[in-house]
Amino acid sequence: MMITVQSDIPNINVESSPLADQLQLKRTRKILLIAVGAFWVLSLFNMISTGLELPRVPDSERKIKNLIVGQAVLSVVLNTFGLFAIFGYRRTGLLVFAWLNIVELIFISIVIAFVLFAVGEVIFVASQNSVHNAHIMGPGIIIAIDAILLLSYFAVKTFIVKYSFKLARIIKANKQFITQKV
Numbered sequence: 222m223m224i225t226v227q228s229d230i231p232n233i234n235v236e237s238s239p240l241a242d243q244l245q246l247k248r249t250r251k252i253l254l255i256a257v258g259a260f261w262v263l264s265l266f267n268m269i270s271t272g273l274e275l276p277r278v279p280d281s282e283r284k285i286k287n288l289i290v291g292q293a294v295l296s297v298v299l300n301t302f303g304l305f306a307i308f309g310y311r312r313t314g315l316l317v318f319a320w321l322n323i324v325e326l327i328f329i330s331i332v333i334a335f336v337l338f339a340v341g342e343v344i345f346v347a348s349q350n351s352v353h354n355a356h357i358m359g360p361g362i363i364i365a366i367d368a369i370l371l372l373s374y375f376a377v378k379t380f381i382v383k384y385s386f387k388l389a390r391i392i393k394a395n396k397q398f399i400t401q402k403v
Contacts, residue, residue, distance in 0.1 A: 261300035268293035319385035
């Protein structure tokens, strides 16, 4: 810390230490690797499980299953790209990964809106005549659970986007440490 006095007013120039910056870089990278790695494993499991079910699906449901498998493949590719960008300290890759996740979050929020609308509709219909429409509450509970899962997915993806931008900012500030490390 360096203190200079100019016209009776102390001016303190505080510089962050390189060691603290390196620790922050390593901590942020580790958190992001764990979160994206977990999503990668879940995406890979989803892709394999839906891919194995595909031959047993009737033709009427095959288009929907193909869509689910395609979404799972895209998720695996996106998370693999993110892992490579994080592992290699690639600032541009992290920014692209973060923006692609933002696009995914926009689509997820549209799906969440539709699911919440469906929950509201089921509850409204069930409340009109609760004796005769009791069978509607079963799917309503499943839709509510889906809404909770989608909201938690949205929260974790938002966390990943936040830490991706944070790591990209730290990498930009610490170029000399990264060139020594790589």
